[in-house]
Amino acid sequence: MSGRSAPNYNTPAPANYVAGIGRGALGFTTRSDIGPARAATALPDASTGAAPAGYVAGRGRGQGEAAPEVDRADYSESNYDEFAGYGERLFAAGVYEDDDREADNIYQSVDEQMENRRKRAREKQLLMEQKKQRTDRPRIADQFADLKRDLGSVSAFEWDAIPDIGDSSLKYKQSRKKESFMPVPDSLIASAGALRGDSIANAIDPRAGTDSLASGMATALPGVGSAGLASVMRGSALTSRLDKMSDSVSGQTVVDPKGYITSLNSIKISSEAEIGDIKKARVLLQSVTSTNPKHGPGWIAAARVEELANKMASARKIILQGCEEAPDSEDVWLEAARLHPPDTAKAILANAVKRLPTSVKIWMQAAELETLEIRKKAVLRRSLEFIPNSVQLWKAAIALENATDARIMLARAVECVPQAVEMWLALARLETHENARKVLNQAREAIPTERATWITAAKLEEAHGNAHLVNRIIEKMVVSLAQYQVVIKRDDWLQDVIEAERAQSPLTCTALIRYTIGQGVEAEDRQKTWMDDADYCLTLHPPAVHTARSILNFALEVFPHKKGIWWQLANLEKEYGNASSLEDVLKRGVQHVPRAENLWLMAAKERWMAGNVPDARTILMEAFQANPKSEQIMLAAVKLEWENNEFVLAQRLLHRARELLGTERIVLKSALLERELGQADETLRLLEEGIARYPHYPKYYLMAGQCCAEDKRDLVKAREYFLRGLKANVACVPLWISLIRLEEQGKGVVKARPTGEMARVKVPSNDEIWLECIRLERRAGNEKLAENLMAQAIRECPASGRLWSEILLTCPKTQRKARAIDAIKKCDKQDAVVVLAVARLFEQSARYRKAQTWYERALSLQPTLGDAWVYYFAFQYVMYFRAELARDGSKRKKGLALGNGSDPEADGALMVTTVDENGEG
Numbered sequence: 001m002s003g004r005s006a007p008n009y010n011t012p013a014p015a016n017y018v019a020g021i022g023r024g025a026l027g028f029t030t031r032s033d034i035g036p037a038r039a040a041t042a043l044p045d046a047s048t049g050a051a052p053a054g055y056v057a058g059r060g061r062g063q064g065e066a067a068p069e070v071d072r073a074d075y076s077e078s079n080y081d082e083f084a085g086y087g088e089r090l091f092a093a094g095v096y097e098d099d100d101r102e103a104d105n106i107y108q109s110v111d112e113q114m115e116n117r118r119k120r121a122r123e124k125q126l127l128m129e130q131k132k133q134r135t136d137r138p139r140i141a142d143q144f145a146d147l148k149r150d151l152g153s154v155s156a157f158e159w160d161a162i163p164d165i166g167d168s169s170l171k172y173k174q175s176r177k178k179e180s181f182m183p184v185p186d187s188l189i190a191s192a193g194a195l196r197g198d199s200i201a202n203a204i205d206p207r208a209g210t211d212s213l214a215s216g217m218a219t220a221l222p223g224v225g226s227a228g229l230a231s232v233m234r235g236s237a238l239t240s241r242l243d244k245m246s247d248s249v250s251g252q253t254v255v256d257p258k259g260y261i262t263s264l265n266s267i268k269i270s271s272e273a274e275i276g277d278i279k280k281a282r283v284l285l286q287s288v289t290s291t292n293p294k295h296g297p298g299w300i301a302a303a304r305v306e307e308l309a310n311k312m313a314s315a316r317k318i319i320l321q322g323c324e325e326a327p328d329s330e331d332v333w334l335e336a337a338r339l340h341p342p343d344t345a346k347a348i349l350a351n352a353v354k355r356l357p358t359s360v361k362i363w364m365q366a367a368e369l370e371t372l373e374i375r376k377k378a379v380l381r382r383s384l385e386f387i388p389n390s391v392q393l394w395k396a397a398i399a400l401e402n403a404t405d406a407r408i409m410l411a412r413a414v415e416c417v418p419q420a421v422e423m424w425l426a427l428a429r430l431e432t433h434e435n436a437r438k439v440l441n442q443a444r445e446a447i448p449t450e451r452a453t454w455i456t457a458a459k460l461e462e463a464h465g466n467a468h469l470v471n472r473i474i475e476k477m478v479v480s481l482a483q484y485q486v487v488i489k490r491d492d493w494l495q496d497v498i499e500a501e502r503a504q505s506p507l508t509c510t511a512l513i514r515y516t517i518g519q520g521v522e523a524e525d526r527q528k529t530w531m532d533d534a535d536y537c538l539t540l541h542p543p544a545v546h547t548a549r550s551i552l553n554f555a556l557e558v559f560p561h562k563k564g565i566w567w568q569l570a571n572l573e574k575e576y577g578n579a580s581s582l583e584d585v586l587k588r589g590v591q592h593v594p595r596a597e598n599l600w601l602m603a604a605k606e607r608w609m610a611g612n613v614p615d616a617r618t619i620l621m622e623a624f625q626a627n628p629k630s631e632q633i634m635l636a637a638v639k640l641e642w643e644n645n646e647f648v649l650a651q652r653l654l655h656r657a658r659e660l661l662g663t664e665r666i667v668l669k670s671a672l673l674e675r676e677l678g679q680a681d682e683t684l685r686l687l688e689e690g691i692a693r694y695p696h697y698p699k700y701y702l703m704a705g706q707c708c709a710e711d712k713r714d715l716v717k718a719r720e721y722f723l724r725g726l727k728a729n730v731a732c733v734p735l736w737i738s739l740i741r742l743e744e745q746g747k748g749v750v751k752a753r754p755t756g757e758m759a760r761v762k763v764p765s766n767d768e769i770w771l772e773c774i775r776l777e778r779r780a781g782n783e784k785l786a787e788n789l790m791a792q793a794i795r796e797c798p799a800s801g802r803l804w805s806e807i808l809l810t811c812p813k814t815q816r817k818a819r820a821i822d823a824i825k826k827c828d829k830q831d832a833v834v835v836l837a838v839a840r841l842f843e844q845s846a847r848y849r850k851a852q853t854w855y856e857r858a859l860s861l862q863p864t865l866g867d868a869w870v871y872y873f874a875f876q877y878v879m880y881f882r883a884e885l886a887r888d889g890s891k892r893k894k895g896l897a898l899g900n901g902s903d904p905e906a907d908g909a910l911m912v913t914t915v916d917e918n919g920e921g
Helices: 098-136 145-153 156-161 170-177 186-196 206-218 226-244 257-265 272-291 296-308 312-325 330-339 342-355 360-369 373-386 391-399 403-416 421-430 433-446 451-463 468-483 490-502 506-516 523-538 545-558 563-576 579-592 597-609 613-626 631-643 647-660 664-676 680-693 698-711 715-728 733-747 749-762 767-779 783-796 801-810 813-826 832-844 848-861 866-899 904-910
Strands: none
Touching: 272 296, 272 312, 296 312, 296 330, 312 330, 312 342, 330 342, 330 360, 342 360, 360 373, 360 391, 373 391, 391 403, 391 421, 403 421, 403 433, 421 433, 421 451, 433 451, 451 468, 451 490, 451 506, 468 506, 490 506, 490 523, 490 545, 506 545, 523 545, 523 563, 545 563, 563 579, 563 597, 579 597, 579 613, 597 613, 597 631, 613 631, 631 647, 631 664, 647 664, 664 680, 664 698, 680 698, 698 715, 698 733, 715 733, 733 749, 733 767, 749 767, 767 783, 767 801, 783 801, 801 813, 801 832, 813 832, 832 848, 832 866, 848 866
């Protein structure tokens, strides 16, 4: 072979070699080639060559040097605002000139001026917020600021006396955590004892002396360490203690071992966290009491910490030390008395009153500790020698005395405490009439700004029959208080009036209202305010009826022609008064307000209900003279004659009313009276007149159609009336329902069905029409079609109580519960018709308690629902009948048991289903 080797890929490339240039590919430069690396070799473009001189890229396309700059602004959603748009500067590419700089300086100066104007208000607001923050949530440093200042006066000796809190570092705590012990379970101890063949209970015998203990500890149990031995020793020690409590005479224990163990189990075992907190609090409070021993709350807190830790001895010791260190703090003495038994507490309080003889709390606590009444009297009387101006001590001392001694003490009390109003009033109640006058006069001189003495004087005169002095006293009271510039709120005056009524002083109540009810009320607001006050008095428990009556009577003196006040007073007398008072109010009311139709009608009705028809007729005649064009009065007179079977007089009145007024109701009442009398032709004639005058009044067409169908048996004419009515009132639901029933009666369901469909088109989304169509199909026996219609109706009227009630009452028994839940959800639990249907279902399933609850709920939701009242009355009647049958059956059964005989009739009666008193079958 030749010495020349063949070329391979391991040999170096020739000089100026560029990979790919032979096939037209160009070289490239990577990121690693940038910088200190070698620059890319510039190669001439073999196809185009170098660019000519003056070449500008893009000039041939019309861009060239004028090519637009690329907009590199941030148009992302995070930089967009709905009001301000994108957050980019509009003139970022502009030149910042001198006028721009001048404008920026002007704006900056304006901003600085506005900032200086708001600076004072902002700083004030910030200061207020900081004060509020420090008040609501003070820092710990602020709470101890005074104590820190006091540390400046602490001497070196006092610094050295501060106790060491100990090592509480993390390193110390971690070192303590390493010392952990695991108690040996009792099963291991028992197994060890079984291996030895003797009892563990005999390991330590207290009756064997120390020898037994030494011998027991000399030989360790197999498998039992020191912890197990400690458990054995604790059990034996407990047994020894229980044995020592036994009675040496009888040999019976005086302590129940089980009860003792139970009491041990009831002891609270604090957790490690609680124990740690108690230790920290103990150290902290010890520091407080040592640095400031005259501070009473520190001693109290330290004692309560020990009490919380169930160390009463330590707590008592600490609080007694507090009494020595802070003898001028009454709270410390009281806390010491609380922590000690009664006998010791008495001695403590005896020392306390020597140190603080003017402390009311200490004297009161000393009196409470005494069990004998005579000792309490002695303590309180002794306290009054030191504190004669204490109202609390006087009250406590007087409460223990009889009437005679109480009068003597009250006489002394008002001398020592002349500003105590209660003392004056109590003394006046114990004195005679003349002496009570003198006492109250002295009270008014001593306390001229107190209204209670004046009111008590008025009650006193009223109680002794001096009614003429009551108004004078109250009037003088108002003048006197005004002279001393005493301002009393209206609510306080009203409360005084109510208290006077409850104290059986109606004259004082009335006088107070007369002279005080107008205070603090604007002239234009008096009527409304006084009526509201009367309503408020009636809402109290018990209601202040006399106060409300007096307020309304006074309001009528100011506003005698306001029929609203007369009506409110009449209702008050009707509910709380008697017949004579109501008659008097109505008589006065119609005299002052003759145009008040309601007052006339109430007066006539009350006389009629009392059985005096002539007086009622007379009142209505007077009312009609005062109100000649009153429809209500005219119809009331017709009703009076109608109900008393005076049909001729009723017809005459209606004829006169048609001539004078001729309203829709009067014409309708005239036709109704004629129909009741059996005059069908006259009824139709009157209805035709009414239709001519009022063609859009639907009740005329309804009555005419019913009269033709029921009275004259003319279904064709009845249908004409209904169609005429629907032409004038296309949305009248009762007319559509009447027409559907008429078509069903005359031509059957085939003719009635399209009428119902037309009604649903003319009056869409009406549940009454849907329900009538559904019931039409059910009456015809088309249950499937009825169910389809019900489904359509529920889709169109999903919250209709009538439709859901029909579903509940017609669905199978197995579906009632689910349907009831759906109905209540759809109707929002407030539809009385659905609630009534649920109550009927409960009654049908013999769940009488729930049925009664749901009946009452339906009535509370809609008191005007007549169906609910009817079904509820029937339910109560059936329940009463069942209870009577059960009571009668129990009597029969008892009689048969006593007679030891048989009665077939009685046996049959006993087979009747009975219910208990609660209504459960």
